[in-house]
Amino acid sequence: MSSKSVIEHELVANHDALRFGLHAVKGDVVGAHPLQSLRESTGRIWEEKKRMGLDLTYGTAFNLRRDLDAQILSRFQRPPGALPSSMLGFEALTGGLDDFAFEDYLNLPQDSETFRPLDMHHGMEVRLGISKGPATILSSHTNERGSPKAVMEVVNNEFEVGECKGQKLVDGEQMPLVLRPAEAQKRGPCSLVAALKANKEWFEEKLLQHSAVLLRGFDVRDAEDFNKIVDAFGWDDIRYVGPAPRTHVHKRVWTANEGPLSEFIYYHHEMVLINEFPTKVILFCQVPPPEGGETPFVPSFRVTQRMLEEYPDNVREMEEKGLRYTFTAVSKNDTASMRGRGWEDAFGTSDPAEAERRARALGMNIEWLPNGGAKTILGPRPLTRVFPGRNARRMWFNTVVGMHGKETSSATMADGSEIPEHVVKRCGEIIEEESVQFKWEEGDVLFLDNLALLHGRRPSLPPRRVLVATCK
């Protein structure tokens, strides 16, 4: 285990300067003592060397397997009883049993794997009824040296962490994070809006951490309620540009793709091909479908990781050359197709010259077709992207699988060379394998980090009404 110089930040949501002294960034990132910093960095270097050694000796799959085992073992403690609970299995796997660390010679409670001190001050206030007891969840964090660290994550007083069927643990984080009202009387949309306004930064942090946050049980009823929720954050709106036919409902709220419910809308980052794309896609379920109709989403970095493992050469070539896409659109909207948005609606004009000008502003070129349709050409476009604040994860920020070899679209490398069919096919399988989905319930509001997740829509039986707002 390793020592953190400031444990207080893990126990309380807001830093209490009276009790813990002034907050200092340096104190958070630098070890309290030079020896501690040295010990931590040495540990990291040795861990990297060890990984490299295992990699060269047994192949990359070995480390992958080891990571999986570690992830599983870090979740299970010996159940509490006469003996204190411990991470015996995990420690045995990572060699932590042989590690002689701060806890062993200083016996500091904050470094202990088995004992997590509670905030006594707050505990007493809860007992006396002065303040509300925070809902707490026990989450296992892995510190920089790979040892597990049981941390009581204090969940905001307004929200309680829930669960939903289908959520997955990705890289130690639940996807989606389910937030429910902490108290029954706080379930109305007005209370929710107030809670979101008061906890904007906290919520944004959670969204970055989990990539998807599902608000459930808040009685959100209609587009007006939904609009207020979206507005609560003060994020700028971004106008939708793309092939999906959509209708404006109220202020920032639009219908999601109105294409036939029987069709699967393939996984995509919203507006991935446009120069300016939303960072957040927010969905509200007004009428849950009786069957199907889930909105599956995929942690994009996992696709990059797995494609790099399986096709490193193809990935490198696509990355170096860049990608080129084409898309053919009719002139007028055709709601019989999920890609039936006409170019006139997409570009907001029926004048071809103006459409060309607007297309160029979005980074596209247009070729006019004899039937009045337009062939839009985009490229070169990147295969992957890394965005700030997302753990340096390399996102699969493209739409190759969705557009490759289709009747109305194509995806090739930017120099015109073909992307091998089997690579695209396998990529599609990987995306599906990595997908996460849950059953929509009435009033659900789902926040997606559009830079970290691909999303789609499964075929559904009617009726289904899901509304959407996109933010910069």
Ligand SMILES: [Fe+2]
């Ligand atoms: Fe979408």
